[in-house]
Amino acid sequence: MENRFFPLFVNITGKKALVVGAGKIAIRKVETLIEYGARVSVITREIKEERFLSLENIDIKIGEFDETLLDDVFIVVAATDNSEFNRYIYELCNSKNILVNSITSKDSMNCRFASILETEEYQIGISAKGNPTKSKALKNRLLTIIDK
Structure with a gap:
């Protein structure tokens, strides 16, 4: 079943955002989150997009995703190139009522970036x-x- 999305504008200033992955699409999502005032953390095995290194006010950790990283997180972006892993992140976040966007699926998410x-x-x-x-x-x- 295809997800139906309710259009909504929301203030994310000061809200915790977690991005899993550090590639070309992830950098665009991170820049948007920063522009609108989110406190952004990135967890990744490797930085694939060099622009990440020039960003300020961002916490980048090299390592593995762990469920404890979701504590007090408002929104998550599953931005890896592994669609199965992104789906796992979606299912985990969705079960915890955390907004989650996935770059590899139109359905394994509960929010979209416009x-x-x-x-x-x-x-x-x-x-x-x-x-x-x-x-x-x-x-x-x-x-x-x-x-x-």
Whole structure:
């Protein structure tokens, strides 16, 4: 059964966020979380994206994921290239009522990151049901309408 997602804007300032993995998609998720004020921790076996090394206000640990890392966490991003492991993280977080996003599945998550269009007057979150290319294309089209 496909998940149905309720659109919601939420304040994550000061909330604990855990990202499992440190690749290209993970860095984009981390940058978004930081931009909106989350306190971000990353657990990874290896840093695959060098931009992680230039980020400030982030806690990076090289090592293995452990369930105790979920203590007091508001949101988790399962950002490994192992879909089975990401599903395990999803199931664990979902059972603990922790928001969790997965980069390898449209269904093994209980929240999505939207493509965000933000101007002085508007904040619009766009979801193409897990297709980031379509979300970004619509965002760019909307920008041309709003900027007029």
